[in-house]
Amino acid sequence: xxxxxxxxxxxxxxxxxxVTFITFILGYFAPGDPIRDxxxxxxxxxVYNQLRHAYGLDLPWYQxxxxxxxxxxxxxxxxxxxxxxxxxxxxLKDGVPVSAELGFWALILQMLVGVPVGIFSALKANTWIxxxxxxxxLILYSIPVFVLAVVMxxxxxxxxxxxxxxxxxxxxxTPWAYDPxxxxxxxxxxxxxxxxxxxxxxxxxxxxxxxxxKQDFVRTARAKGLLERVVIYKHxxxxxxxPLLTVFGLLLALLVSGAFFIENIFNIPGIGYETxxxxxxxxxxxxxxxxxxxxxxxxxxxxxxxxxxxxxDPRIKAQ
Amino acid sequence: xxTKDKNPDLSSGVMFPDTSVVPLEIAELAKPEHGxxxxxxxxxxxxxxxxxxxxxSPTPLQDSLRRLRRDKRAMASIGVIVFFIVLALxxxxxxxxxxxxxxxxxxxxxIGPSQYHNPYHQELDRQDEFLSGQYxxxxxxxxRDMMARLMQGIxxxxxxxxxxxxxxxxxxxxxxxLAGYYGGWIDQVLARLTDIVFAFPGLLFVILLTGIFGAQAxxxxxxxxxxGPNGNARLLLVSIALAFVAWPLMARFxxxxxxxxxEQQFVEAARTSGTSDTQIILRHIVPNLFSIVxxxxxxxxxxxxxxxxxxxxLGLGVQPPGSSxxxxxxxxxxxxxTHPWEVLLPSIVLALxxxxxxxxxxxxxxxxxxxxxx
Numbered sequence: 001x002x003x004x005x006x007x008x009x010x011x012x013x014x015x016x017x018x019v020t021f022i023t024f025i026l027g028y029f030a031p032g033d034p035i036r037d038x039x040x041x042x043x044x045x046x047v048y049n050q051l052r053h054a055y056g057l058d059l060p061w062y063q064x065x066x067x068x069x070x071x072x073x074x075x076x077x078x079x080x081x082x083x084x085x086x087x088x089x090x091x092l093k094d095g096v097p098v099s100a101e102l103g104f105w106a107l108i109l110q111m112l113v114g115v116p117v118g119i120f121s122a123l124k125a126n127t128w129i130x131x132x133x134x135x136x137x138l139i140l141y142s143i144p145v146f147v148l149a150v151v152m153x154x155x156x157x158x159x160x161x162x163x164x165x166x167x168x169x170x171x172x173x174t175p176w177a178y179d180p181x182x183x184x185x186x187x188x189x190x191x192x193x194x195x196x197x198x199x200x201x202x203x204x205x206x207x208x209x210x211x212x213x214k215q216d217f218v219r220t221a222r223a224k225g226l227l228e229r230v231v232i233y234k235h236x237x238x239x240x241x242x243p244l245l246t247v248f249g250l251l252l253a254l255l256v257s258g259a260f261f262i263e264n265i266f267n268i269p270g271i272g273y274e275t276x277x278x279x280x281x282x283x284x285x286x287x288x289x290x291x292x293x294x295x296x297x298x299x300x301x302x303x304x305x306x307x308x309x310x311x312x313d314p315r316i317k318a319q
Numbered sequence: 320x321x322t323k324d325k326n327p328d329l330s331s332g333v334m335f336p337d338t339s340v341v342p343l344e345i346a347e348l349a350k351p352e353h354g355x356x357x358x359x360x361x362x363x364x365x366x367x368x369x370x371x372x373x374x375x376s377p378t379p380l381q382d383s384l385r386r387l388r389r390d391k392r393a394m395a396s397i398g399v400i401v402f403f404i405v406l407a408l409x410x411x412x413x414x415x416x417x418x419x420x421x422x423x424x425x426x427x428x429x430i431g432p433s434q435y436h437n438p439y440h441q442e443l444d445r446q447d448e449f450l451s452g453q454y455x456x457x458x459x460x461x462x463r464d465m466m467a468r469l470m471q472g473i474x475x476x477x478x479x480x481x482x483x484x485x486x487x488x489x490x491x492x493x494x495x496x497l498a499g500y501y502g503g504w505i506d507q508v509l510a511r512l513t514d515i516v517f518a519f520p521g522l523l524f525v526i527l528l529t530g531i532f533g534a535q536a537x538x539x540x541x542x543x544x545x546x547g548p549n550g551n552a553r554l555l556l557v558s559i560a561l562a563f564v565a566w567p568l569m570a571r572f573x574x575x576x577x578x579x580x581x582e583q584q585f586v587e588a589a590r591t592s593g594t595s596d597t598q599i600i601l602r603h604i605v606p607n608l609f610s611i612v613x614x615x616x617x618x619x620x621x622x623x624x625x626x627x628x629x630x631x632x633l634g635l636g637v638q639p640p641g642s643s644x645x646x647x648x649x650x651x652x653x654x655x656x657t658h659p660w661e662v663l664l665p666s667i668v669l670a671l672x673x674x675x676x677x678x679x680x681x682x683x684x685x686x687x688x689x690x691x692x693x
Binding site: 011014015018019023026027031032138139143144147151154257260265276282302 | 524652
């Protein structure tokens with residue numbers, strides 16, 4: 001077990017170095033000179049050189065990369081190019097709780113809805129209920145999240161205009177607060193955000209459940225005369241849940257890419273929104289920081305699900 | 320080459336796309352059966368096979384196509400895809416010849432359909448109109464024809480998908496086969512690369528790349544003659560980025576398949592009879608990759624189309640005045656409470672295209688790998 005963990009951990013470090021290196025080198029070769037832009041018409045060679053030195057831009061690339069890494073371990077992503085003297089972390093600090101909240105509830109919802117829907121469909125396999133259900137799930141899974149988001153907005157606005165209600169279609173409210181007013185902001189984006197992953201989990205748990213129901217031990221349990229309820233919920237369900245552990249990292253990746261769209265379409269001030277803003281401002285340190293943050297989240301999610309999987313199913317270690 | 324001449328039954332008889340997808344033990348078990356089945360009827364080679372045979376049994380490809388034809392959902396998807404391809408390719412040409420002359424009040428000129436059905440032409444006093452005889456799908460907030468812009472956007476989506484798929488399949492098959500067949504350092508590099516690509520959400524990389532180099536790409540790529548300065552230049556960068564994150568997955572599929580194929584007896588037979596590695600790869604391995612590559616690339620097309628639309632939606636892809644489905648969505652989104660049609664139209668079309676490719680991919684998977692179902 002220890003050996004497995006160490007191996008996974010080395011793999012993790014390798015991937016992190018790869019990800020940070022890509023992020024760094026793209027920023028390093030970025031066109032334009034941020035310092036020159038920053039100075040604008042007040043350009044002065046002495047100040048220019050001083051600033052370059054202050055930002056560490058006069059060092060060779062490997063030293064810059066090393067600095068980038070060592071600062072990153074201290075959650076220090078340097079200073080924003082656009083808002084001079086504002087640390088990047090400071091800018092991101094407002095966005096992180098919002099994005100985390102969005103992702104947290106979406107994950108919970110995906111598990112709470114996706115798993116039962118998939119299991120239900122597996123139990124009704126090859127009936128019309130299953131066909132309709134899985135058809136719907138496949139559509140939900142395939143449709144891009146931003147299409148779902150704008151269609152949802154159209155529906156809400158139409159609903160508002162018909163009934164005179166005033167459900168908002170943008171903004172977020174206070175992070176981690178759940179007054180009725182806050183909820184009205186949050187429910188729809190979270191639902192839309194969760195939809196793709198929910199469908200994915202439903203498909204996966206259906207397939208997994210069907211696989212388990214074919215196993216010998218289920219037949220044995222039935223042959224012993226156990227109640228169908230006991231067979232399914234006690235014997236089959238637990239085993240069917242195991243493969244779901246492996247998708248945690250994948251779900252996170254899905255959520256990360258979804259966050260850009262959801263936050264931009266619903267005007268939610270999370271990190272995805274801030275990233276897109278900073279792209280149009282060419283504020284590279286902010287872009288690099290968000291990319292690294294998101295990537296680290298996904299990598300750690302992957303690692304967690306690997307470890308959980310090996311705990312639940314010891315056979316996996318052997319590979 | 321020589322193997323095939325000496326023993327045509329062996330090399331073509333095992334060309335079942337599905338044999339190789341099952342785990343090896345099953346494949347071993349299944350093989351004698353296939354051998355018995357196929358020995359009396361050498362398929363594929365028609366002029367040789369015609370004589371002395373009562374009935375031709377279908378080749379594996381014909382078998383798969385027959386299964387595909389029976390799949391109504393997949394066939395409907397093919398219909399939708401063909402419709403959109405035709406619409407995007409020849410739609411604009413026809414559309415620009417339909418319609419009478421129109422007297423524009425703003426420029427005080429009389430213009431024909433070749434102008435007002437042009438995706439870039441703005442008719443500023445005809446903003447946000449609903450469907451009409453002149454503007455079949457209405458106009459957007461700058462008085463541009465939505466139908467023309469939509470066809471342009473579909474063309475962009477499909478062109479990007481094609482470009483990405485060419486790179487994806489080319490690189491994926493090349494690296495995957497080499498890694499699977501020879502192993503060694505190529506395999507190691509591929510494994511690490513796929514690790515990173517899996518960890519690094521693809522879209523994030525595309526956003527990073529287009530975010531940093533987008534403006535420069537506009538300048539550099541718009542000098543290329545075919546692309547020109549119409550706002551589409553950045554798409555080349557988007558395509559490169561999308562292809563870059565897509566191919567390692569393809570390579571991994573191909574590698575897995577190659578690993579299984581190279582243990583099969585027909586490859587062993589070829590090697591025993593002195594066929595060179597290059598010949599084995601080109602004649603025995605690559606043709607057998609057909610099913611896995613076609614399924615994976617069809618499924619990847621919908622990801623690519625979503626990716627391009629998404630990147631354009633975030634303002635990082637096609638630049639105005641160019642048109643893309645993603646750009647149309649984000650432009651329509653600004654008018655969502657007064658003119659929902661302008662956002663619904665591109666959204667629905669995008670959903671249709673994406674669903675068609677997903678369904679087709681699923682159908683192809685069922686047709687080529689019937690054993691993978693449930």
